[in-house]
Amino acid sequence: MADPLLVVRDLRTHFFTRTGVVKAVDGASFSVNRGEVLGIVGESGSGKSIAGFSIMGLVDPPGRVVDGAMTFDGIDLRALPDEEMRGLRGRRIAMVFQDPMMTLNPVLRIDTQMIEALTAHIRIGKADARARCRDALGMVGIPAPEERLSAYPHQFSGGMRQRVAIAIALLHEPDLIIADEPTTALDVTIQAQILYEVQNLVHTRDMAMLWITHDLSVVAGLADRIAVMYAGRVVETGPTEEIVERPLHPYTQGLIGSVPSRSKRGSKLRQIPGMAPSPLNLPEGCAFRPRCAYATERCGQSPADRELLPGRWGRCHHPLHLAAAGRPELAKP
Amino acid sequence: MSETLGNDPALAGLAERTPDARRWRLRAETPLVRVARNFAESRVAVFGLVLLVAIIVAAVLAPYISPQNPYDLSEIRIEAGELPPGAVERADPPRQRFDIPIDPAAPGVQQLALNGAAPFTVVTAEVLVSDPERIEVRLTGEPAGAFAEVGRLRIDGVPRGAELTVGEKHSFRSFWEVPGADLAAFAVVREGGFEGTFELEVDLRGAHGEAIMTHWLGTDSQGRDMYSAILYGLRISLSVGVLSCLFAMVIGMSLGLVAAYFGGRVETVIMRIVDLQLSFPAILVALMLLAILGQGVDKVIIALVTVQWAYYARTVRGSALVERSKEYIEAATCLALSHRRIVFRHLLPNCLPPMIVVVTLQTAHAISLEATLSFLGVGLPQTEPSLGLLISNGFEYMMSGKYWISIFPGVALLITIVAINLVGDQLRDVLNPRMRRDG
Amino acid sequence: MTAPDTAASAAAALMELSGISKRFTRRLDAAAKIAQLLGARLREETVHAVDDVSLAIAEGEVVGLVGESGCGKSTLGRVVAGIHQASAGTVTYRGRDVAALEGRERMATALAIQMIFQDPMSSLNPRLRVAEIIGEAVRVHRLVPRPDLDDYVADLMRRVGLDPDYRKRYPHQFSGGQRQRIGIARALAVRPEFLVCDEAVAALDVSIQAQVLNLFMELRQDFNLTYLFISHDLGVVEHLSDRVLIMYLGRIVEEAPTEALFGDPNHPYTQALLAEVPRLEPGRRIFKPITGEIPSPINPPPGCHFHPRCPHAMERCRVERPALRPTGPGRFSACHLNDEARG
Structure with a gap:
């Protein structure tokens, strides 16, 4: 297997605030290959978005990447000077936000904005640039792209705006797209349309994609692999099917149990008790310990990220389902 | 999923995902503390606040801290009028009168012990008749150095035809005046000698009266201490400004809230009146009203309320429209709470932050409007001079170089309004969610 | 479509809507009217948020109402909860026309129907303490004697899973899930029989959402509640509801x-x-x-609103509005295809 396009090892991004150090990301490791969608799943405050911003180099004070390694196509992102990082951003790594108006300027026409995004990185003639923008809009399934180019953002619906934002991200045919909750604000039918386009793009263009979301159901159908984040850490990574079928980490199990469609109608949902801990004041050891049904004394020690099954990594002293998988030695404390 | 972060609600803000991590502000503090902290971010605003507090304290405590009650006629001396800044006002100089009996037939030294009041406890007159035509008088006094404080000597009773060796005779009265330097010794001279005894009436006058006070900002034409007058004027200006703003706020806010809450025709009628009101220049409306109503504090307040309520109505309607669409108002409707309760207990408290800003800035506006009206002579009566009236009173003296009567009240007005505006501007930045830098 | 057509039109119906429409009109202001006189082509815009909807809900039933944004489901919920007045049609509660009620009965009905809102932040008055938020209506309407009010509020807080020690706190001091529980306690305080939940769990994290959904189910049993559960999330609705209504652009297209x-x-x-x-x-x-955008409710397509996106659209769909007709036991659907199949 070729080297992964992006490798993040033990990333730590902390925010040094008045009230204390917020360990927004506190030990996140994952990797993405070309032609692959990695879903990063976590609840609010789990640090999944900050992990995305850290890769993009968009963490502003009081936040700082304090530790860890991020390698993109052999380039050490942490050691990269600002100037080169800017060159990389938008051209080789692009980002799509939950709110497309984060990317779009409401007072400029779409073509102006797209051409600007193009000429920021490459020298290109006006006619060529326009043609390229039109192609990008067509690629994300916008009907009549030539006409829509001269429209203003407010003339688009929410779903269309998100398509335009994705088209802008695609302009330079980046190697990696980081998408932060891009379909959360959209309706089901519109979300499906966008998921459809994204799925096509990733597989036909051999791009890598980080799909950050709180909704396990969305990535279940889209991502090749999933990384589950909890309280700043990646607690489990592995191929989507295996994680959904047989979660190893009790938190993943709880998350899956919480999704209504999985339980029998009318029965109680298998909820996770309690609430996520404050990133200001994480519990010692495993952060999930206070909510975990399987917690023992040993969980007071922080579990290391280890390969629990082939291709499946996790941070847990008591991973589930391992006995059934025929590797009982790992399950024992 | 927006704001569920876990058991520390202080961190609810963390859930707001933005590309700009600066917006990660933790909300461990109460809104009031947050407002205070954000306010303190601007040093200029803090300076303005300190200044404003000082001004308000000074105005409130004016009767206790001002050296003079400028309205008490018994404290004001017309003699002290138009003193320049820094001048010391003094009482009338002390006087002492005594008689020196002189017998030219008894030559030689005669000593007279005279009991007096200030500046001398004892004055001794040595009378020396050395020559039939010349009688020398030397005055000494106790305490010894007190003659330095004597301004002049007035001597009456000089016999007809006689002259004093010092000083000058008054042009038509009978006494002689001796300036300070020569008064310790003099002689009475008469050609042909003296006839019989006579008595010299000596009137000693002190050079300076006792210092009453220093007028650091000078006095006006009536002899009023400007500093005291400004403190008292500030008191009136501030109370007129604050009172009219409070009344205008109560009226404007009630109408604005009613307009926003009920909408429809009610809203149209109220807001059209507001538009009409705001389309007239405030000063013009106030002038016309005062021309009809006449002078007086109450009338000025009525005029100011009339021209200002519309601002409050419009502002509060804006924020009430936003708040009204929020779900807690729907929840209150659902709980069958009365309209009055919803408007005043749910809607009103949530519309207050923008109102604080408007109140602050409108108070400054009211103060300057009142000053303008008083300056034009239609505002407050002379018996209750506000800053504007003080400026107006001093204005006629400007050309004669007595700048302080007009300028200092003007500076006080300027500082007050600038201080209020500094505070108001920063409050607007802090309380206006659109301009707030952190979510 | 008339009321008797609907499924639960039996005598047991607790809440019945017949022919409910809700229109929002943006009137022209004075400036626009002048502009119109001068020849500008401005028209009053009317949004048919809810367009002739009839439904009946039996006591103890949980009815799910599903639709995408702008389909009018929240507006319908607000008409049911008495927050909006319907532009046309009648709302009947326990067999009596809600609009015709007076005085004490009107109050009793208003309190019997409560609503749980979507946004846990804006649905609580930020200036009031939790005890006041929950207890205000109880105190104002004198549902509980004054001395017992504190205990009553504490009991409610315990019931929805909140620590009564927190009753002196303000809403911003709680997390989203806790705030939603406060909103639920506020509604329960006036002893409702019918809860309208408008996207009540949409703003919550998955694990917290599961906790709140479980709470709703417990409360249903304990208080014998009837729910109208409005959501865009099919999973949530499927899990909770006995019966589901699907709404599209102001109309109910299917009920089963x-x-x-x-x-x-x-x-x-x-x-x-x-x-x-x-x-x-x-x-x-x-x-x-499926292709295409959700059309604007200001200018919906004629005939069947769904026809521009429908893969089976026929000529008839473009002109004639399909009625909600029975297609099976307790099932209704508004589609011309059913007639074709039958015919």
């Missing part, structure tokens, strides 16, 4: 018992929704979206 609807959707729009909802099932899915 939950199993029947999810097992065998009749209306093409329902079929599309079910096909596209992301499900937590292993295996990569190939998304096959």
Whole structure:
């Protein structure tokens, strides 16, 4: 297997605030290959978005990447000077936000904005640039792209705006797209349309994609692999099917149990008790310990990220389902 | 999923995902503390606040801290009028009168012990008749150095035809005046000698009266201490400004809230009146009203309320429209709470932050409007001079170089309004969610 | 479409809506009217948020109302909860026309129907303490003697899973899930019989959402509540509801018992929704979206509102509005295809 396009090892991004150090990301490791969608799943405050911003180099004070390694196509992102990082951003790594108006300027026409995004990185003639923008809009399934180019953002619906934002991200045919909750604000039918386009793009263009979301159901159908984040850490990574079928980490199990469609109608949902801990004041050891049904004394020690099954990594002293998988030695404390 | 972060609600803000991590502000503090902290971010605003507090304290405590009650006629001396800044006002100089009996037939030294009041406890007159035509008088006094404080000597009773060796005779009265330097010794001279005894009436006058006070900002034409007058004027200006703003706020806010809450025709009628009101220049409306109503504090307040309520109505309607669409108002409707309760207990408290800003800035506006009206002579009566009236009173003296009567009240007005505006501007930045830098 | 057509029109119906429409009109202001006189082409815009909807809800039933944004489901919920007045049609509660009630009865009905809101932040008055938020209506309407009010509020807080020690706190000091519980306690305080939940769990994290959904189910049993559960999330609705209504652009397009609807959707729009909802099932899915945007409710397409996006649209769909007709036991659907099949 070729080297992964992006490798993040033990990333730590902390925010040094008045009230204390917020360990927004506190030990996140994952990797993405070309032609692959990695879903990063976590609840609010789990640090999944900050992990995305850290890769993009968009963490502003009081936040700082304090530790860890991020390698993109052999380039050490942490050691990269600002100037080169800017060159990389938008051209080789692009980002799509939950709110497309984060990317779009409401007072400029779409073509102006797209051409600007193009000429920021490459020298290109006006006619060529326009043609390229039109192609990008067509690629994300916008009907009549030539006409829509001269429209203003407010003339688009929410779903269309998100398509335009994705088209802008695609302009330079980046190697990696980081998408932060891009379909959360959209309706089901519109979300499906966008998921459809994204799925096509990733597989036909051999791009890598980080799909950050709180909704396990969305990535279940889209991502090749999933990384589950909890309280700043990646607690489990592995191929989507295996994680959904047989979660190893009790938190993943709880998350899956919480999704209504999985339980029998009318029965109680298998909820996770309690609430996520404050990133200001994480519990010692495993952060999930206070909510975990399987917690023992040993969980007071922080579990290391280890390969629990082939291709499946996790941070847990008591991973589930391992006995059934025929590797009982790992399950024992 | 927006704001569920876990058991520390202080961190609810963390859930707001933005590309700009600066917006990660933790909300461990109460809104009031947050407002205070954000306010303190601007040093200029803090300076303005300190200044404003000082001004308000000074105005409130004016009767206790001002050296003079400028309205008490018994404290004001017309003699002290138009003193320049820094001048010391003094009482009338002390006087002492005594008689020196002189017998030219008894030559030689005669000593007279005279009991007096200030500046001398004892004055001794040595009378020396050395020559039939010349009688020398030397005055000494106790305490010894007190003659330095004597301004002049007035001597009456000089016999007809006689002259004093010092000083000058008054042009038509009978006494002689001796300036300070020569008064310790003099002689009475008469050609042909003296006839019989006579008595010299000596009137000693002190050079300076006792210092009453220093007028650091000078006095006006009536002899009023400007500093005291400004403190008292500030008191009136501030109370007129604050009172009219409070009344205008109560009226404007009630109408604005009613307009926003009920909408429809009610809203149209109220807001059209507001538009009409705001389309007239405030000063013009106030002038016309005062021309009809006449002078007086109450009338000025009525005029100011009339021209200002519309601002409050419009502002509060804006924020009430936003708040009204929020779900807690729907929840209150659902709980069958009365309209009055919803408007005043749910809607009103949530519309207050923008109102604080408007109140602050409108108070400054009211103060300057009142000053303008008083300056034009239609505002407050002379018996209750506000800053504007003080400026107006001093204005006629400007050309004669007595700048302080007009300028200092003007500076006080300027500082007050600038201080209020500094505070108001920063409050607007802090309380206006659109301009707030952190979510 | 008339009321007797609907499923639960039996005498047991607790809440009945017949022919409910809600229109919002943006009137022209004075400036626009002058502009119009001068020849500008401005018209009053009317949004048919809810367009002739009839439904009946039996006591103890949980009815799910599903639709995408702008379909009018929240407006319908607010008409049911008495926050909006319907532009046309009648709301009947326990057999009596709500609009005709007076005085004490009117108050009793208003309190019997309560609403749980979507946004846990804006649905609580930020200036009031929790005890006041929960207890205000109880105190104002004198539902509980004054001395017992504190205990009553504490009991309610305990019931929805909040520590009564927190009753002196302000809403901003709580997390989203806790705030939603406060909102639930506020509604329960006036002893309602009927709860309208408008996207009540949409703003919550998955694990917190599960906790709140479980709470709703417990409360249903304990207080014998009837729910109208409005959501865009099919999974949540499927889990909770006995019967499901699907709304599209102000109209109900399908109505059926939950199993029947999810097992065998009749209306093409329902079929599309079910096909596209992301499900937590292993295996990569190939998304096959229905095309097109949701049309603007200001200017909806004629005939069947769904026809521009419908793969089976016929000529008739463009002109004639399909009526909600029975298609099976307790099942209704508004689609011309059913007539074609029958005919």
